[in-house]
Structures are given as structure tokens and as C-alpha cells.
Amino acid sequence: MNINHFKHLELDQFIDHYIFSYSLTIAKPQTAIFKKATELFVTDPEQCVMIGDSLVADIEGAQKLKMKTIWLNSKGESSSLPITPDFEIKLLSELSSALL
Secondary structure (H helix, E strand, C coil): CCHHHHHHCCCHHHCCCCCCHHHCCCCCCCHHHHHHHHHHCCCCHHHCEEEECCHHHHHHHHHCCCCEEEEECCCCCCCCCCCCCCEEECCHHHHHHHHC
16 A cells, blocks of 8 residues: 555545555564654654554554554454454545544
8 A cells, every 4th residue: 555545535635644664674563663653743642543454463553552543454354353443444435434
């Protein structure tokens, strides 16, 4: 996923900054990548939203810092993991309603 996906769906209006794990030397679910994002944006984790398609790497990692989370579950998977995102969407086009 890249910035153009968000722009194409006109979701970029909701996004102040982007951080992609492949652009840093820190891999998810390490909390260091999420801390780095909050430092770059000069904000508290509680003021951030993590949008991701992996419950473990994206959602659980962000929740450890008390970020809000949105799971992009495009495959409609069920999970037996003890990880509960704040919101779950199936399509990126549903993101605006989750953010509002």
C-alpha cells in the first residue's frame, strides 16, 4: 500500500502524515516504529490512528502504545487471536466512515 491508494480514494484529507515500515529500519510489530511515528509527528500515541491489514504486526503493535486501530480485513478473515481493533473495515473506501 502506498500514498496513492489513499489519494485515489480521496482519503488523504484525513491523513496528516504517513509512515511505512519499509521506509525505516524498524520492523513491525516492534513498538519502536510506532514510537518513531509519534515522535516525528510530535504527538501522543493516543492521538494517532494505525490503519493496517495485520492484526499482529499492525494492530497489536499499535495497541501496546494505546493508539486507536483500524483493521483493514479485506479478506473477511475471522480471527481467534486475542486482539480486538477499535474498528474493522473490509474496503479502504470504508475508512472515512471509521475515521468520522
